[in-house]
Amino acid sequence: MSEFVHKLKSNPRNNVIDDSFWQIKYQDDHRGLELIPLLTTTIPANKSGVVVKLIKDHVDEDAHDLGHLRRIAKEADLIKEGQVEGETADSTEKKPASEVFLRVIIASKDTEVDFETIKAGITAILSYEPPFHTDYASKYLPFTKQESVEWSRNAWPIMWRGNTAAIQTKLSDSELSEMKQKLNEVIALSKANSGTKELPVATLIVDPKTGEVLSRKLDTRHKQGNPLNHCTMEAIAEIASQELARRQERGTSKQEREREGKQETIDGEEDDRLYLCLEMHVYTTHEPCPMCAMALNHSRVGRLVYVESSPGSGGIEPNSGGSHGIHWNPQLNWKYEVWKWVGDDLGVEKVDESVNA
């Protein structure tokens, strides 16, 4: 089994477009087969309805999400090694229901529930004590149908209805070349810090409609004496101050209107006043830290593209830092796309693992 699990974990990344951009979505995306123990039992098919109802009545909530598993499996499907497929399946169909045996999940063994009472209940229904087994099932929904077939062969059968995390966001050829060009631009900017005590880290914020770069920031946290002045934070602040200046020029700042006692106009622009980076695209050399990743969330950006992972401190990737996946957390009210460059070496300078980009 361990060799099998190893093979799955070393599978190439899913969601890679044009061999160059990897879209990072759910934290679970790249998890291999991880097994959890289940308590199961074998019962005659004609009793399955009553038994399943009894189980449902006792198990309010399983310790694991078992939504991707078949609740009931044919005994025949569970015997795999050295058997001709279809052989037993055919013969079972001719048998009366009382002679066909099914294997049913009671609950995962981590569930806090009175297993003895359930066992006694099933025994009472059947008028005999059925065999109880420990079976193993995949903890997670597989990423692809092929994985689903493979995992079902090695563990409890999976019900494959697709995985929304596997749906790829499409990128057109022109988008791909635009993304690559902007990455080269941000990398070139970061080189200005080479050989200085500042970090070779830089950020661009781009208006996706025009392709115009609205903010270009090189990291200068040391010079500024503020360890929080990461270039991504500075770029966000610059977008805000540009807009503030523009509004003040037009004499339409909210405060002024209020001072003059005017009714505030709701023209959509005011509605977006807190979300100035709304749907904008952000390019950075390095995977941002949780502070910057959340700042991008607060600012409602649409897309982040970067080159170098930050395994120690990053706030995005499933295997970075505390596995936060801040761009795609279901509890937060905003999500943004993230693409990591996985193509040829673009020459981004590495930074120490202890650094927050």
Next chain:
Amino acid sequence: MTTKYEYHSGFMEEALEQAELSLNNNEVPVGCVFVHNGKVIARGMNDTNKSLCGTRHAEFLGIEHILKTHTADIFEEVDLYVTVEPCIMCASALRQLKIKCVYYGCANDRFGGCGSVMSIHSDKGVDPTYKAYPGFYREEAIMLLRRFYCQENENAPTEKKENKKQRELKTAFQPFDFTKYVHSEEEFVEVYGEEYLHLYQESLKEKLKETGKGEKKRKTKK
């Protein structure tokens, strides 16, 4: 003699004053003070609306004030008192500064980074972890937020106004679950003082009742 709880509450009163000020400025009312050797060295209030910048949280304003006259290593000896649990962004910022300890009023269910949505203060990461303790003037902190959202709604154009029921200022509070944020009675006593242990024990009891309800539900289903 002041109790531990009163000691922390004293600083929280100053943080509440900042929150009150931000409410008067039409900002989401969050305020904070930074304390070094028992003295307030900086104050901060939320400034996202005026600056048009979604990252101008109270914590950042206070931090920048301190860095005008100190180097960043001072934060290792600084405690933060903030009326609302730091968001994920601020929680990470505070960890990068190696803040000594954080005390806050109410939990932040939408963005909280010190135990509510994420636990940035204690998760795996490159910077040292810090402790974060809730529940100091929690109800006052919540009331300020409620007043802000009522006031927002009052100012909204008629078609955007929520119905009357939603507009009314609610004054009831859900019981607070301390056990989600403080992991043992010993730790609770250490921070809040023996006199307030009953608050923690009530949380524990409430939690037990909840699990008990689950049990009962299962039994009645039979």
